[in-house]
Amino acid sequence: MVSILIRACLTYITLVVLVLLLCNLPIVSTSSDLDGDVGSLVERASELYSKGIDISIIIEKLNNAIVSYEEGNVNESSRLLGEARGLIENMSTIAYSVYFSNIVFKAIIVVLLATIPVLVYTLLPRFYLYLWYKSKKKWIVLR
Amino acid sequence: MLLDEEVFAVILAVSIIASALGIALILRPENPEPFTAIGLLNEDCKIGEYPKTAWDNSSINLCIYVANYLGKPGYFKVVYKLATRETLPNNTTPSPEEALREWRFVLRDKEDKTFPISIIVYSIRGEAHVALVFELWLYDYSTRNWTYTGRWVHLYINITV
Numbered sequence: 001m002v003s004i005l006i007r008a009c010l011t012y013i014t015l016v017v018l019v020l021l022l023c024n025l026p027i028v029s030t031s032s033d034l035d036g037d038v039g040s041l042v043e044r045a046s047e048l049y050s051k052g053i054d055i056s057i058i059i060e061k062l063n064n065a066i067v068s069y070e071e072g073n074v075n076e077s078s079r080l081l082g083e084a085r086g087l088i089e090n091m092s093t094i095a096y097s098v099y100f101s102n103i104v105f106k107a108i109i110v111v112l113l114a115t116i117p118v119l120v121y122t123l124l125p126r127f128y129l130y131l132w133y134k135s136k137k138k139w140i141v142l143r
Numbered sequence: 144m145l146l147d148e149e150v151f152a153v154i155l156a157v158s159i160i161a162s163a164l165g166i167a168l169i170l171r172p173e174n175p176e177p178f179t180a181i182g183l184l185n186e187d188c189k190i191g192e193y194p195k196t197a198w199d200n201s202s203i204n205l206c207i208y209v210a211n212y213l214g215k216p217g218y219f220k221v222v223y224k225l226a227t228r229e230t231l232p233n234n235t236t237p238s239p240e241e242a243l244r245e246w247r248f249v250l251r252d253k254e255d256k257t258f259p260i261s262i263i264v265y266s267i268r269g270e271a272h273v274a275l276v277f278e279l280w281l282y283d284y285s286t287r288n289w290t291y292t293g294r295w296v297h298l299y300i301n302i303t304v
Binding site: 035036038039040042043045046049050055056059062063066070106109110113114116117120121124125128129 | 146151154155158159161162165166169170215216217218247248249250251252282283284287289
């Protein structure tokens with residue numbers, strides 16, 4: 001009698017645990033999945049774009065994925081999203097070096113532009129004089 | 144003729160202004176006024192000559208133009224609704240009418256897209272004068288939800304029963 005009671009209690013506890021586990025499983029929705037996936041990939045592509053990387057190919061893949069999804073071709077859509085994700089991963093590795101080189105290039109241009117007035121102030125009179133003397137070096141002074 | 148002092152001063156001033164302008168152009172913000180745009184075009188994807196009447200439950204062809212100048216790529220959707228004068232959207236609130244169709248796409252920064260559409264029109268709540276409403280929505284990454292951009296276009300059309 002006692003063993004039957006224990007067995008019943010164990011079965012009940014097992015059932016309760018199973019129900020609790022099932023309740024904790026993530027609910028997979030299909031309609032908002034695409035928006036969430038595309039949205040997060042666009043966000044990551046946006047970060048790459050802010051670092052000066054060309055993301056045209058990623059945007060093209062995402063648009064193709066959306067079209068495939070709307071046509072009911074979910075597998076093709078998932079494949080394209082995976083490709084876009086892979087491209088983002090690859091581009092992320094070079095993002096900082098591209099960003100750094102862009103910053104350096106900008107800094108060099110700014111420094112060059114800032115030195116123009118200084119160069120004009122120091123070199124223009126000398127250069128003008130040099131040209132002036134050169135153009136008149138064959139002149140003969142008569143008394 | 145040696146270099147005149149006044150001429151030299153003018154040349155120096157021009158070089159200073161050119162230098163300052165060049166630096167300002169390089170260091171200026173990429174997109175000081177971010178915005179999005181939506182436009183409604185006729186079936187030839189041109190402005191004007193829009194349909195004025197349509198049979199009940201018939202389809203009409205139009206074109207939609209969307210532009211992204213947010214300074215970053217965006218995930219957009221255009222939502223088609225049939226509305227009346229009382230249920231038109233405004234700059235802050237979308238139309239309360241149900242969405243009949245959606246078109247989703249991703250646009251790069253400074254990119255626009257024009258695409259043809261074929262939509263069904265019918266009389267709603269017995270109204271013969273209905274508005275075809277196209278709202279522009281943008282996916283918000285932080286809330287992971289669609290947000291209304293406040294941009295919409297509409298076209299009034301008479302439904303012939």
